[in-house]
Amino acid sequence: LYAETAATPGNAFVDAWFIEVDLGHEGIPTLLKKCRDYEAYRRQGIEQHDGDDFPWIVWSLHHSDPATAERRRTALREEIDRDRQLDPGQYHVVAPAQLLALLQTGAAR
Numbered sequence: 001l002y003a004e005t006a007a008t009p010g011n012a013f014v015d016a017w018f019i020e021v022d023l024g025h026e027g028i029p030t031l032l033k034k035c036r037d038y039e040a041y042r043r044q045g046i047e048q049h050d051g052d053d054f055p056w057i058v059w060s061l062h063h064s065d066p067a068t069a070e071r072r073r074t075a076l077r078e079e080i081d082r083d084r085q086l087d088p089g090q091y092h093v094v095a096p097a098q099l100l101a102l103l104q105t106g107a108a109r
Contacts (some may be wrong), residue, residue, distance in 0.1 A: 002055065005103050015106045016047070016055035019099070024063035024072065031059065032079050039086055058092045060099045069095065 001019040018038065022031060035057065041047075042054045059076060063069035077093045080086055094102055 003103070005106065015103075016052065017058055017103065018055050019058045019060065021060045021096075022062070022072075024061070024069065028072065028075050028079055031076055032083065035080060035083070035086055035091065038090075042090075054090065056092060057090055058094060058099065058102065060094055060096050062096050 001017075001021075003017045003019060004014050005017070006014045020031075020034065038057050047054050059073075061069055061073045061076065063072060073093050073095065077091075080091050080093070081088045092102055
């Protein structure tokens, strides 16, 4: 999902987001590959053609077992942080309940 958020109507500052939702069906290596796909896309410069920053990438990870969901979020965050091909600051890994608050408050670059 691609979304844009702004603090107030008419505000020139807009956050752009690529939002990925995983319900616990994909393995962490598959999610990390998707992160690398985003990095390859970022390097093409398509999203930055007007001088804008590349959209934030948000992973909202869910699982029917809350403990498993938290382990998966931690594992993905750690893999993103370790991967030298990725900019860890570009990624947010959240629980579904945290997604709306992140989109409302924005993300610092």
